[in-house]
Amino acid sequence: MGTLGVTGRGLVLMVLAALLLAVAPFVADRYLLSVLTTVLWFAYVGQAWNVMMGFSGLLSLGHALYVGLGAYVSAALFVHFGIGPWAGLVPAVLAAVLAGCIIGFLGFRFGVKGVHFALLTIAFAEVARIGFDHITWVGGSAGFFLPVGAGENDLLNLRGSPTLFYYVVLGLVLGALALSRLLLHSRLGYQWLAVREEPDAAEASGVDLFRARMTAVAVSSALTALGGVFQAFYFNNLFPEQVFSMGRSIEIILPAIVGGIGTLVGPILGAFILTPLGEVLTFVIEAGGLDLPGLKQLFYGAALVVIVVFRPEGVWPWLARRLRLVRQPGEES
Amino acid sequence: MPIDYYLNIAASGLLTGLVYGLAALGLSVIFGVVRVVNFAHGEMMVAGMYGAVLLGGWFGIDPLLSAPAMAALLFAAGWLLQRGLVNRFVERPEHMQFILLLGIATVLVNAMLMLFGPDARNVQVPYSFDTVEIGSLLLDAVRLRAGAAAVLVAAALFAFFRFSRTGKAIRACADNPLGARVVGLNIDGLYALTFGIGAAVVGVAGALMTLLVDARPQLAPEYTLLSFIIVIVGGLGSLPGALLGGMLIGVSEALAGFLLMPSLKSLFSYGVLIVVLLLRPQGLLGKRS
Numbered sequence: 001m002g003t004l005g006v007t008g009r010g011l012v013l014m015v016l017a018a019l020l021l022a023v024a025p026f027v028a029d030r031y032l033l034s035v036l037t038t039v040l041w042f043a044y045v046g047q048a049w050n051v052m053m054g055f056s057g058l059l060s061l062g063h064a065l066y067v068g069l070g071a072y073v074s075a076a077l078f079v080h081f082g083i084g085p086w087a088g089l090v091p092a093v094l095a096a097v098l099a100g101c102i103i104g105f106l107g108f109r110f111g112v113k114g115v116h117f118a119l120l121t122i123a124f125a126e127v128a129r130i131g132f133d134h135i136t137w138v139g140g141s142a143g144f145f146l147p148v149g150a151g152e153n154d155l156l157n158l159r160g161s162p163t164l165f166y167y168v169v170l171g172l173v174l175g176a177l178a179l180s181r182l183l184l185h186s187r188l189g190y191q192w193l194a195v196r197e198e199p200d201a202a203e204a205s206g207v208d209l210f211r212a213r214m215t216a217v218a219v220s221s222a223l224t225a226l227g228g229v230f231q232a233f234y235f236n237n238l239f240p241e242q243v244f245s246m247g248r249s250i251e252i253i254l255p256a257i258v259g260g261i262g263t264l265v266g267p268i269l270g271a272f273i274l275t276p277l278g279e280v281l282t283f284v285i286e287a288g289g290l291d292l293p294g295l296k297q298l299f300y301g302a303a304l305v306v307i308v309v310f311r312p313e314g315v316w317p318w319l320a321r322r323l324r325l326v327r328q329p330g331e332e333s
Numbered sequence: 334m335p336i337d338y339y340l341n342i343a344a345s346g347l348l349t350g351l352v353y354g355l356a357a358l359g360l361s362v363i364f365g366v367v368r369v370v371n372f373a374h375g376e377m378m379v380a381g382m383y384g385a386v387l388l389g390g391w392f393g394i395d396p397l398l399s400a401p402a403m404a405a406l407l408f409a410a411g412w413l414l415q416r417g418l419v420n421r422f423v424e425r426p427e428h429m430q431f432i433l434l435l436g437i438a439t440v441l442v443n444a445m446l447m448l449f450g451p452d453a454r455n456v457q458v459p460y461s462f463d464t465v466e467i468g469s470l471l472l473d474a475v476r477l478r479a480g481a482a483a484v485l486v487a488a489a490l491f492a493f494f495r496f497s498r499t500g501k502a503i504r505a506c507a508d509n510p511l512g513a514r515v516v517g518l519n520i521d522g523l524y525a526l527t528f529g530i531g532a533a534v535v536g537v538a539g540a541l542m543t544l545l546v547d548a549r550p551q552l553a554p555e556y557t558l559l560s561f562i563i564v565i566v567g568g569l570g571s572l573p574g575a576l577l578g579g580m581l582i583g584v585s586e587a588l589a590g591f592l593l594m595p596s597l598k599s600l601f602s603y604g605v606l607i608v609v610l611l612l613r614p615q616g617l618l619g620k621r622s
Contacts, residue, residue, distance in 0.1 A: 110614055127600060301440035
């Protein structure tokens with residue numbers, strides 16, 4: 001276990017990728033850096049979603065709710081009371097965890113399963129979207145705006161250059177990766193996997209299903225809310241129609257599905273595949289002088305179909321096998 | 334007379350709700366037999382709407398008359414979809430099916446956005462502004478016709494499942510797929526037929542809907558969720574439940590839009606859904622599994 005089940009080749013590649021990401025702001029231009037920041041953001045929220053669906057088998061299609069709560073709570077505290085994001089993220093995370101626990105409690109106590117549970121998560125996100133449209137304290141449907149700083153790097157208030165935001169989101173991704181790995185190999189992680197694979201057998205062997213599922217929801221919603229805090233301070237504007245929309249929830253689940261549900265690297269790889277492909281597509285469309293607003297989304301939809309038909313387990317498990325990046329079961333180290 | 338006011342709004346909500354119910358009926362048929370949630374349901378409905386809008390625009394055909402054409406078109410599309418893609422997902426985990434249909438829905442809605450643009454389109458009918466007086470009620474002619482057509486199609490569907498041999502075979506499939514296979518039924522064929530019927534029904538609902546609202550691509554995900562809510566409120570797998578759920582949601586939407594704010598009306602539907610999921614997860618007319 002010295003190399004975490006990764007082969008020498010895999011380890012070299014991982015270190016190389018980490019190095020590249022670490023020096024990226026020194027070589028990349030402004031545009032590339034913004035694309036990379038978007039990629040890493042989706043990688044991060046994909047990792048957060050993965051804790052629920054990938055590790056514990058709970059299909060959530062309403063993760064935009066936690067992004068939105070994290071974003072709105074931290075932004076409102078900053079704008080109305082001058083409370084910075086590092087202090088503000090505590091109530092922001094608590095709000096999202098509370099929402100997650102309410103959904104989880106209702107769902108798990110009343111035996112709402114599978115597709116029905118997914119629908120419950122959508123319903124709560126939609127209720128939040130419509131509700132926030134009418135809360136004038138945070139701008140309602142006209143949007144909520146954060147004051148744009150003078151450009152000075154101020155990590156304490158999360159104001160400053162794109163490079164600052166890049167390193168913050170890179171830190172989030174690496175932190176989530178470490179946390180995911182830690183959790184997956186902990187007692188709780190094994191319980192999650194058992195609950196995902198065979199809930200009845202897990203319960204029979206003494207796993208508290210309700211507690212295991214609730215902790216999964218709590219961890220996932222807390223992580224997602226941090227992504228929301230980042231989003232609020234990075235983009236400086238929030239619109240309920242975007243932040244809480246179902247389209248956003250779908251964008252959040254795409255990286256993990258494409259990369260590989262339940263794997264550690266999957267959501268990160270998925271984000272690195274999808275976002276750049278979308279950018280290339282936008283570029284091609286614009287270069288061709290075409291004005292087709294739905295083409296990018298159409299491409300995402302087609303990608304979803306292709307992946308789920310031909311690589312249902314995701315790209316990462318297949319790639320890792322192909323390139324021998326991880327040790328196969330039974331293989332000597 | 335304020336009470337007449339409320340009755341009027343409730344009645345027109347009820348008629349709209351019948352069309353909602355018809356759309357949800359299609360979803361319920363597919364889920365009840367194939368056990369796959371058609372997450373592209375609203376997209377199919379809006380495809381039916383655009384079909385009716387185009388036929389109306391080109392040849393001046395009344396949506397009530399283009400409904401059968403939309404049924405045929407969407408039957409073919411649904412049949413092909415089941416044969417080509419969905420059938421190999423029948424045995425796969427629920428979330429895989431969900432993701433597949435989510436992908437198809439995304440492709441469909443954006444294809445429509447590219448083809449027809451984001452602007453609302455409608456069909457002109459000569460009786461657009463007519464009203465019909467029934468007792469103290471004053472109802473729109475369009476709503477009355479759409480509601481009546483929805484009831485007619487629903488009745489035909491009930492009769493098909495109750496009396497025809499094929500309908501009975503499909504019900505046998507839904508009850509016990511293994512047993513149905515043992516007695517020699519062609520399960521894959523019946524699944525494709527069922528998906529086709531479900532799609533045809535929602536195509537008709539779409540054509541009828543053009544009488545009540547303008548067609549926009551953005552309606553698609555809303556209608557998917559709405560059909561979902563109705564099916565769950567009414568009871569999964571219960572056909573009368575879907576119609577009842579549709580009427581309930583139609584009336585509550587209309588009243589909420591009137592009493593509160595129009596923008597809050599779908600909030601009400603979600604509220605109904607959450608209450609039903611908690612108090613009666615099997616739905617109003619559903620059986621406990």
